[in-house]
Every structure is written in C-alpha cells, then in structure tokens.
Amino acid sequence: MTGLTIVKVGGGVLEEPQTRDRFVSSFAAVPGLKVLVHGGGRLADLYLKKLGIQPRMVEGRRLTDGPTLEVVTMVYGGLVNKQVVAGLQKAGVNALGLSGADGGIITSHKRPVKQHDYGYVGDIVHVEAQALVQFIALGYVPVICPLTCDNKGQLLNTNADTIAREVAMALSGSFRISLRFCIDYPGVMLDTARPGSVLPLLDRSSYEEYRNSKVIVDGMIPKLDNAFATRAAGIQEVVIAGLDTLSDPDKATRIAL
Amino acid sequence: MTGLTIVKVGGGVLEEPQTRDRFVSSFAAVPGLKVLVHGGGRLADLYLKKLGIQPRMVEGRRLTDGPTLEVVTMVYGGLVNKQVVAGLQKAGVNALGLSGADGGIITSHKRPVKQHDYGYVGDIVHVEAQALVQFIALGYVPVICPLTCDNKGQLLNTNADTIAREVAMALSGSFRISLRFCIDYPGVMLDTARPGSVLPLLDRSSYEEYRNSKVIVDGMIPKLDNAFATRAAGIQEVVIAGLDTLSDPDKATRIAL
Secondary structure, three states, X not given: OOEEEEEEEOHHXXXXXXXXXXXXXXXXXXXXXXXXXXXXXXXXXXXXXXXXXXXXXXXXXXXXXXXXXXXHHHHHHHHHHHHHHHXXXXXXXXXXXXOOOHHHOEEEEEOOOOOOOOEOEEEEEEEOHHHHHHHHHOOOEEEEOOEEEOOOOOEEEOOHHHHHHHHHHHHOOOOEEEEEEXXXXXXXXXXXXXXXXXXXXXXXXXXXXXXXXXXXOOOHHHHHHHHHHHHHOOOOEEEEXXXXXXXXXXXXXXXXX | OOEXXXXXXXXXXXXOHXXXXXXXXXXXXXXOEEEEEEOOHHHHHHHHHHOOOOOOEEOOEEXXXXXHHHHHHHHHHHHHXXXXXXXXHHOOOOEEEEOOOHHHOEEEEEOOOOOOOOEOEEEEEEEOHHHHHHHHHOOOEEEEOOEEEOOOOOEEEOOHHHHHHHHHHHHOOOOEEEEXXXXXXXXXXXXXXXXXXXXXXXXXXXXXXXXXXXXXXXXXXXXXXXXXXXXXXOOOEEEEEEOOOOOOHHHOEEEEO
C-alpha cells in the first residue's frame, strides 16, 4: 500500500504567526501523500474572551453552548483553517480546507448528556473515506478543522485528536498510515531541558511507569492516552513529534504496544 | 453542453436563520449541476461591532485593515460558509465549502492603492476552472465564500458578485451557464409593493431609463451594473431572482443586452 502521513497539530502551535509559519514549513517538508488535522483552542479562547464569553472546560473538553459554537465555527473553520491553507499554498502544498460538514466527510452525533452536558460537542459516527481518497488522488492535501456535522444540519465541535484517530482508522484500508501528533517538544522527553532526552520509543508499560513517577504529567497524558489507543486500534506507526522532527520520526517518539 | 446554475446570494439573506433556511431550501430545489457563491457582509458588520472595530466602507466596498481581515476570514470562511454547507447537507445537497485559497481555486492580487487604500482587498487574476470542474464531476456542489489568496499566502477580501462573475466566465468553457443573483425581492420590480411588477426582461436601454427616472435606485445599481457587465462578457443567461423565484427564472428578471 502507498504511504500516507496524517499530522495533527494543536492550537498552541498555530496561535502565533511565527510558530504557524514554522509548522507550515515543517509540514510542507513531510514527503509523500499527507493529510493535516488541526485544532485551534487557544485562538478560540482569545476570541471568546474578546467577545465577552467565558471559556468553560470540563476534564479538558470545552463546554460548547450556542454562542461558543458560533465562535469555534468562525475560528476553526475560518481563521485557522484558511490561514493554514493559504500558508501551505504559498509553500507549494495544494491544501484543501475541510470541515466534517464539507462533502459530508465526517458525520457525528451530539454527545448525550450524562455526568456533564457538553453542549454542541460531536462524537464521530462515520468518516466518508472514499471522499478523502478521491481528494488525495486528485493531488490535494486535505486540511481538516475540528468541526463535524450531524445528519440534521447541526455543526458540532469535535476534538481534533479524535478526528485524527478516526480519519487514520478510516483511511487505513487504503493507505499505510503514519499518524504524527505535533507538540511543542521534539517528542516525549524525560527532561524538557535536555534535548537529548527524547525517547525514540515509548511502550505502554514504560508510559505507565513514567506517569506513576510523575515524569510524564498534565497535558501529555490525554495526548498519550489517545496515541496508545490509536496504536492499539491497529495504526502501525503513531509518532509524537515536534516542529523540527515532524518529517523525521527517527528523531521523535514512536508509540509501541 | 451540460447546464450549470451559479447562484450568488448576499449576506442580507444569510444573516437570519429563518431566511437562511428558506434560501437553502430554494437553492436545493434548483435542478441540475450548481455552484453557490455567498457573501456575508451584514454578519461581518455585526461581529466587527461586537469586537469594537468600526466597519468602514468606501463606494460600497469594505476598507479591510488587518483586524478586519481576521474578522471577515472568520465570518465568511467559517461561520457563514459552514452554516450554509451544513444546511445544504441536511437538504440532500453534497455541498463542499471553499475559499479561493482552497485548492488554489481563485488567485488574486492586492488592489493597488490609487484614490483609496482598500487594504486587504483582492482583485481576481485567475480561476482554476479545472479544479471546480473536477469537484462538480465528483458530485459536489461548490459553496464559495468571498475570500481569495495571492501567490504569497496572503488572504484577501473579495467581492462576492465579482467572484460569481469570474467563476461563471471561467466555467463557461465547460458548461452552459445560468448565473442567478439572489436578492430580497423576486426580481427587478417597478414597484416593490406590487408583486405583479416584476420585469421578466430588462435590457440596457430600459435600465438606463429606469435609473434616470429613479425607479431603480440605491443598492440595485451596482448589482445591475455587475449583471449587465456579466451578460456583456458572454454569459448567456443572467437572472436577478428572489428566494421564491430562484429555481424558476421565468418568474424572475432576465438581463438582456
């Protein structure tokens, strides 16, 4: 099978023009067929505050009421997606910006209210792989923002890491997938002050040890949980990489079972 | 040649959920292959004001400084485009939201400073017709927002009527085009209080008479000037229609030379 690299990048990297430009160059340097899935949470927070709406999070997930949905639709689908697409076009990458609604590529349903009411948050029910395969076959690089749509026309805010995983799973029938999560560090580091401390490989038992001993903490935990879940779901290559290691997984951290 | 209907709808119709829903139903009812080009100026004004930025216009065109460009990128590319795409998907139309940057479909250059500095406003230099033809051949209905991109990665605010005209011209080599401008009235009316006063046909000499006698005034003038320019440029069918006449040009106003 032909290889396909799927990169997920978060809002932290995309917030500042300078790191966004660095990311665009790094992504452009990834060889072969590729797909980008991006977040935008920090810019959403910025615009929510500018508009007098207090961002509300529960267990790392955004509570998305009606006004918040309007803002994330603007920031993810408009500002971040179009800036990244324009930057990639300049870098010679024929980027095609997409939300889950476009071409019906990702269908979700509104998360049922259990312990929390997350509001307009979507859980993915279907990825229309054939549409993405066709766009890739035409030479486009899909650039997917974290918005999906249910079958009743309701846009829903959807976690970008989850989109990356579901898109990887859906495309794994057509391509040999390398899924790379781009973070602020070159990979998983034992000591962020020591560049040489990037782990080339992280398996689940080591991960649990590092987590227990508080070497791995905070925001890295949901990222790594998702990365292990993706690897366990059958994606052969899952990598935690940084801006400078995105096109060279040997310098980043591969996830092992 | 196969027929293709290109509809342009302005921000006035799309601002309120109720008229947006009516428009989506009307557009869904247009038979055959189709493309939508939308504006979003009124929602942009609303968000500019919410963000403390005073909208500035010169001769009906928006002065687009840096902060204004961010807002129109969010509103046109995100809010309006994705809401319309989601609504069309619900109505069974396989809508594909696009800015000019996506797939490099519309390239522009920043308008040179002459009498006014319009800021980040783009004049179209190229429409990549082949990309649009491919999307249409795959069964998608392109939904184009009024943002374009220069070849240096700069997003530019671009008039939606002009985009509709340039897309019509570019696709006229592949399809027999009907270009329909959707307005708040069923067509060009001699008396907006009398539904029966819709002109079935308007030629240039009659238009000039009506304009001189102040029967046609204000915002209709730039719309009709653009419609006549489009007809003169070789588009065989140019129609001024309303929400209820969009799929039936015989009840709207055709533009004649």
